Amino acid sequence: MSLRLHNSLTRRVEPFEPLDPTRVTMYVCGPTVYNYVHIGNARPYVVFGLLARLLRRIYPKVVYARNITDVDDKINAAAREAGVPIEQITQGYAAAFFEDMEKLGVDAPDVNPHATAHITQIVAMCERLIASGHAYAAEGHVLFDVSSYADYGHLSGRSLEDMIAGARVEVAPYKKNPADFVLWKPSSDDLPGWDSQWGRGRPGWHIECSAMAEAHLGETIDIHAGGNDLMFPHHENEIAQSTCAHGGKVFARWWLHNGMLTFDGKKMSKSIGNVLRLHELLAKHPPEVLRCLLLSGHYRQPLDWSDSALAQARATLDGWYGTLRDLADVEMETASDLPTEVEAALLDDLNTPKALAAIARLAAEARRQTTPDGKAAAKAALRAGAGFLGLLTQDPEAWFQHSGAAEAIDANWVQGLLDERIAARKAKDFARADAIRAELATRNIVIEDGAQGTRWKVVAPTDAG
Structure with a gap:
């Protein structure tokens, strides 16, 4: 094509x-x-x-x-x-x-x-x-x-x-x-x-x-x-x-x-005070979230910028990064070439919404894989497709630990509280364990207990509950 x-x-x-x-x-x-x-x-x-x-x-x-x-x-x-x-x-x-x-x-x-x-x-x-x-x-x-x-x-x-x-x-x-x-x-x-x-x-x-x-x-x-x-x-x-x-x-x-x-449906204008400076947005949001939102609409069409659109872009990236985090132990022998369906979308008048939809399918395919070779190939394809668009460029753990906060979180402090929470749960001191979860939530940190252990990520204040 x-x-x-x-x-x-x-x-x-x-x-x-x-x-x-x-x-x-x-x-x-x-x-x-x-x-x-x-x-x-x-x-x-x-x-x-x-x-x-x-x-x-x-x-x-x-x-x-x-x-x-x-x-x-x-x-x-x-x-x-x-x-x-x-x-x-x-x-x-x-x-x-x-x-x-x-x-x-x-x-x-x-x-x-x-x-x-x-x-x-x-x-x-x-x-x-x-x-x-x-x-x-x-x-x-x-x-x-x-x-x-x-x-x-x-x-x-x-x-x-x-x-x-x-x-x-x-x-x-x-x-x-x-x-x-x-x-x-x-x-x-x-x-x-x-x-x-x-x-x-x-x-x-x-x-x-x-x-x-x-x-x-x-x-x-x-x-x-x-x-x-x-x-x-x-x-x-x-x-x-x-x-x-x-x-x-x-x-x-x-x-x-x-x-x-x-x-929010209105033209950006200095006179009505809704002009959003990129410099300020970059201080508040992960750059990949801004980039994902800018690519979410076809370039020739108007694009509405809103808090809900930002939240959707971040949720999309969280899902894809979550897939990569679950495949962290999967080794990729070689980097994949740009997936055909992503390339075809871009060759069609730079259709980035179609390319993002293709990346979503690659992420879903990666989650369905059960064999080591299948997981490795799917992970490589996801990385290549998203990477060409300038997305999924970070380590998944780093993404979840820093993606929702303008200020850096002390990972050692968080890990110390998580270790204390694990000890409290083993001692059946669930009140202390819940208190630690609540303390982390005040810093917009969400913890997830799963088969692979306890993980944490930084989220936007509205998501921290």
Whole structure:
């Protein structure tokens, strides 16, 4: 089965065929580093990072670029509000972003370009667009002339009139058309700026990505991806300026867009206070739980984030880790290849819900095995299938002892109480044994008595009873 992906440009699922099978290229729009990213921002990096992993399985070389926008008016405002240098904002939040992505199990891109390191390429692209008649300089600005590109609006499926009505366009006397967008703008002395033939200034947001993609991936790339909130105006503008700067060449052959996250059915918004910072969620929940929930819906569909959805994701992982814990004494002679049904689901437009369902069946199959060879093969398949999705990467005992708490539990303290409880039960001092269970429960620790002895795990407060 070959890889099939939904192309936003054609609005259908198509067999993926790279321009050059020996060098597959993909660009994903990265964060603007003026604050911690929220959980909705993390979705494209998880799902398209998984796509990069899948592409690497199929093709000998993949070049995956994910940028950092480190020059932007939001950054300037954040630095002004905090009373600190702009570099302190960009460097601090970029470092936090990388740390959060690593915790979440997101594969690092091959190239991580920063906009401020590509000013020369941005200026050169502006110059080419002016020379070819697709842009013009006015009052220290360089603007793209949307009327010069007949296909403007094709990606989003909007007419120019609809785009002007639906967008926050800046009304300015130096614009030929209200929809013309900024490629370069002047900077005052207190703002970041670089010398250019149009005066000291800084780039607009859209051209940053076009210049970085060209610099690292070429004039035509195989896949461009990001959230569907970027389709217009950001991606629409990227297509226009890149196509025109490259003499009409196709900019990106496949456009992939993920759906947005809602919180208890409502759009995440700063104005209503329901934006969930990834940095804070990672301090409260195991990263694999967050990752499992982000993969639980098909990437093209909206995904609702809620406490009940988090609880379900954790319960799912608890069940799978429980299976692995029960098979702890089973030795795997060799690691298993990616199970066929998991791979088939991912090849079908990155269908992660279907892949997770396949992993659930692998876990059920592992529990049914009775022979040593059968158990070993089933355990290896479960590990391989879940591991490809970035799940079941921990030791099962470590998972249960730390998965429900933000603070680490002293395992020696717990074991001491368990030994005391065993002695109390042997002495038929059941009141003391029950008191120990209750004491552990106050720390959200649940103990389980079974044929293999007494085990313990950390759970969320609502589960500790």
